[in-house]
Amino acid sequence: xxxxxxxxxxxxxxxxxxxxxxxxxxxxxxxxxxxxxxxxxxxxxxxxxxxxxxxxxxxxxxxxxxxxxxxxxxxxxxxxxxxxxxxxxxxxxxxxxxxxxxxxxxxxxxxxxxxxxxxxxxxxxxxxxxxxxxxxxxxxxxxxxxxxxxxxxxxxxxxxxxxxxxxxxxxxxxxxxxxxxxxxxxxxxxxxxxxxxxxxxxxxxxxxxxxxxxxxxxxxxxxxxxxxxxxxxxxxxxxxxxxxxxxxxxxxxxxxxxxxxxxxxx
Amino acid sequence: xxxxxxxxxxxxxxxxxxxxxxxxxxxxxxxxxxxxxxxxxxxxxxxxxxxxxxxxxxxxxxxxxxxxxxxxxxxxxxxxxxxxxxxxxxxxxxxxxxxxxxxxxxxxxxxxxxxxxxxxxxxxxxxxxxxxxxxxxxxxxxxxxxxxxxxxxxxxxxxxxxxxxxxxxxxxxxxxxxxxxxxxxxxxxxxxxxxxxxxxxxxxxxxxxxxxxxxxxxxxxxxxxxxxxxxxxxxxxxxxxxxxxxxxxxxxxxxxxxxxxxxxxxxxxxxxxxxxxxxxxxxxxxxxxxxxxxxxxxxxxxxxxxxx
Numbered sequence: 226x227x228x229x230x231x232x233x234x235x236x237x238x239x240x241x242x243x244x245x246x247x248x249x250x251x252x253x254x255x256x257x258x259x260x261x262x263x264x265x266x267x268x269x270x271x272x273x274x275x276x277x278x279x280x281x282x283x284x285x286x287x288x289x290x291x292x293x294x295x296x297x298x299x300x301x302x303x304x305x306x307x308x309x310x311x312x313x314x315x316x317x318x319x320x321x322x323x324x325x326x327x328x329x330x331x332x333x334x335x336x337x338x339x340x341x342x343x344x345x346x347x348x349x350x351x352x353x354x355x356x357x358x359x360x361x362x363x364x365x366x367x368x369x370x371x372x373x374x375x376x377x378x379x380x381x382x383x384x385x386x387x388x389x390x391x392x393x394x395x396x397x398x399x400x401x402x403x404x405x406x407x408x409x410x411x412x413x414x415x416x417x418x419x420x421x422x423x424x425x426x427x428x429x430x431x432x433x434x435x436x437x438x439x440x441x442x443x444x445x446x447x448x449x450x451x452x453x454x455x456x457x458x459x460x461x462x463x464x465x466x467x468x469x470x471x472x473x474x475x476x477x478x479x480x481x482x483x484x485x486x487x488x489x490x491x
Numbered sequence: 492x493x494x495x496x497x498x499x500x501x502x503x504x505x506x507x508x509x510x511x512x513x514x515x516x517x518x519x520x521x522x523x524x525x526x527x528x529x530x531x532x533x534x535x536x537x538x539x540x541x542x543x544x545x546x547x548x549x550x551x552x553x554x555x556x557x558x559x560x561x562x563x564x565x566x567x568x569x570x571x572x573x574x575x576x577x578x579x580x581x582x583x584x585x586x587x588x589x590x591x592x593x594x595x596x597x598x599x600x601x602x603x604x605x606x607x608x609x610x611x612x613x614x615x616x617x618x619x620x621x622x623x624x625x626x627x628x629x630x631x632x633x634x635x636x637x638x639x640x641x642x643x644x645x646x647x648x649x650x651x652x653x654x655x656x657x658x659x660x661x662x663x664x665x666x667x668x669x670x671x672x673x674x675x676x677x678x679x680x681x682x683x684x685x686x687x688x689x690x691x692x693x694x695x696x697x698x699x700x701x702x703x704x705x706x707x708x709x710x711x712x713x714x715x716x717x718x719x720x721x722x723x724x725x726x727x728x729x730x731x732x733x734x735x736x737x738x739x740x741x742x743x744x745x746x747x748x749x750x751x752x753x754x755x756x757x758x759x760x761x762x763x764x765x766x767x768x769x770x771x772x773x774x775x776x777x778x779x780x781x782x783x784x785x786x787x788x789x790x791x792x793x794x795x796x797x798x799x
Contacts (some may be wrong), residue, residue: 237595237598237599237603238595238599238603240595240596240599241595241596241597241598241599241600241603242596242599243595244592244593244595244596244680245596245611245614245615247592247677247680248614248615248618248677248680248681249614249618250629250633251618251626251627251629251630251633251677252617252618252621252626252629254629254632254633255621255625255626255629258629258632269628269631269632269635270632270635309525309526309529310526312522312523312525312526313522313523313526313527315522316518316519316520316522316523319519320518320519320522321519322519322520322523328523328527331527331530331531331534331535332530334534335530335534337730337734337782337783337786338734338779338782339734339735339737339738339739339755339778339779339782340735340738341738341739341740341755341758341759341775341778342738342775342776342778342779342782343534343537345541345758345762345771345772345775346537346538346540346541346772346775347533347534347537348762349537349540349541349544349768349772350533350536350537350540352768353540353544365533366533368529368533369529369530369533369534372526372529372530373530376526426619426620430619430620430622430623432623432624432741433738433739433740433741433755436759436763437759437762437763445622446622446624449622449624449625449628450624450741453624453628453745457628461625461628462625464622464625465621465622465625465626466621468620468621468622469617469618469620469621471620472617472619472620472621473613473617476613476616476617477613480609480613
C-alpha cells in the first residue's frame with residue numbers, strides 16, 4: 226500500500242522522466258554508434274567496437290567540406306539576422322509608427338508557415354529572377370527565416386527593461402549614442418545573445434529550406450540526407466556526438482557565468 | 492522632378508526649427524527598413540510569385556506563361572488528396588502524442604524538479620544542437636526489424652493490435668505510419684514542452700495548496716486549476732508542433748515508405764525531381780491556405796490571441 230501511494234504521488238515524475246528518456250534515446254544511439262565498425266555501407270546495426278571514426282573524423286570525402294560551408298552560412302546568417310532583428314525589435318518596443326499591425330504579422334507569419342511552403346515559394350522567386358542557386362541563395366533564405374526568431378527574443382528582453390535607466394543616463398549628460406552603447410546595449414545583450422544563439426542553431430541545422438534553394442552546394446544536413454540514400458559513414462555520428470557535447474558544455478559554461486555575475490551583484 | 496529640386500531648401504529649414512523631434516519621428520522607420528525589406532522581398536514577394544506560378548501553363552523547354560489555369564488546383568487535389576489527408580492525420584496524431592508525453596515533463600520541470608530543474612532543461616534543449624537528420628536516422632536503429640523494441644512489441648502482442656489498426660504491417664515498425672508518427676512526435680516534442688513549461692511556471696504554487704485546502708483531490712486540482720491556467724502553453728505548443736509536422740517530409744522519407752508519403756514529400760518531388768512547377772506551387776499554396784485557416788480557427792476557438 227505504501228508503494229502504491231508512493232507511485233501515485235510520483236506518477237508525474239516517472240512519466241516526465243520517461244519522456245526525457247524518449248527525447249535522449251536517439252542521442253545515446255548516435256553516441257554509441259560512433260564507436261561502431263559497420264559491415265556494409267549503413268551504420269544501423271551494431272557490429273564491433275572501434276575508434277576508427279574518432280581517429281579520422283574527416284576520413285569521408287566531402288563531409289568536412291560540407292561542415293565548413295554550414296558553419297560559414299550559419300555565422301553570416303547569425304550576424305545578418307541578429308543585426309536586422311535587433312533593429313526591428315527596438316523599433317517595435319521603443320517607437321510609435323504607422324502600420325505596426327502589418328509589421329507584426331510580417332514577423333509572425335514566417336514562424337507560422339510550414340517550412341516547405343517558404344522553401345518552395347522562395348525557389349519560385351529565385352527561378353523567376355534567374356538567380357544562380359548556391360551559397361548566396363542559402364544565406365538569403367537563412368537570414369529570412371532566422372529574423373523573426375531574433376526579433377521575438379530581443380523584443381522580450383527590451384520590453385522588460387526599465388526605461389528610467391536610460392533617462393538617468395541622459396540626466397547625467399550622456400548623449401544618445403553614449404546612452405545606447407553604455408546603457409541600452411549591455412542591458413539588452415542577453416536577449417540579443419539568446420536570439421543570435423537561436424539563429425545559429427536554426428541555420429546550422431536547417432534542411433528543408435536549404436534542400437530547395439541550395440542548387441549543387443552541399444551543407445552538412447544536405448550531406449547527411451544524401452548519405453541516408455548512399456550509405457551512412459560512422460563519421461556522421463562522431464560529428465553529431467561532438468555537437469551535442471559542445472552544446473551542453475556551452476550552456477553549462479554560460480549558466481556558470483550567469484550565476485557568478487548574479488552573486489557579484491548580490 | 493520638380494519636387495526633387497524644390498526639396499533641398501526646405502529640408503534644412505525644418506530640422507532647424509525642431510531638430511530632435513524630426514529625427515525621432517523617422518528613427519523607427521530607419522530601424523525597420525532593412526529587416527522589413529528583407530522579409531518583403533524574400534518572404535512576401537515569393538508568396539506572390541508562387542501564386543502566379545500555380546496558374547501558369549507551359550513546359551520547362553518552352554517556358555511558362557500565366558494562363559489563369561485554375562484546373563491545376565483541382566487536378567492536384569484530385570490526385571494528391573490521400574497525401575493531404577495523411578499529413579493532417581499524422582500531424583494531429585503527433586501533436587496529441589506530444590501533448591500527452593510533453594505535459595508530465597513540463598510539469599516535472601516547473602513544480603517537482605527542484606535543483607535538477609536547470610539540468611533537465613538543458614537535456615531538453617541540447618538535442619536541438621545535434622543535426623535532427625542524424626537523430627532521425629538513429630530511429631532506424633531503434634526501430635530496426637530485429638531490434639529489441641520491435642521484439643518486445645511483438646512478444647507483448649502490441650504489434651497485433653497496431654497491425655489490426657493499420658498502423659503497422661507484418662512484424663515491422665519501420666516503413667509504417669507508426670514509425671513516421673513516432674519520428675514526428677520525437678522531432679517536435681521540445682516545441683511542445685517549452686511553451687507548456689513557460690505557462691506552467693507562471694502558475695502560483697499556492698493555488699495548488701489552496702485547492703488542496705478546499706478538499707480538491709490532486710486530479711481535481713489538475714483538471715480545475717492547473718490545466719486551465721496552462722491553456723496558453725497548450726495552444727501555442729499545439730500550433731508549434733502541428734504546423735511544422737504537417738509540412739514535414741523528412742520523417743516520412745527516412746522512416747516511412749511510399750505508402751506513408753505526406754504532402755511535403757509530394758511538393759518536394761514535384762519541385763526538385765519532376766520539375767512540374769505549377770502543380771508543386773498549387774500544392775504548396777493549398778497547404779499554406781489550409782494551415783492558415785486551421786490556425787486562425789483554432790486561435791479564435793481557444794480565445795488566446797497573445798501567442799508571440
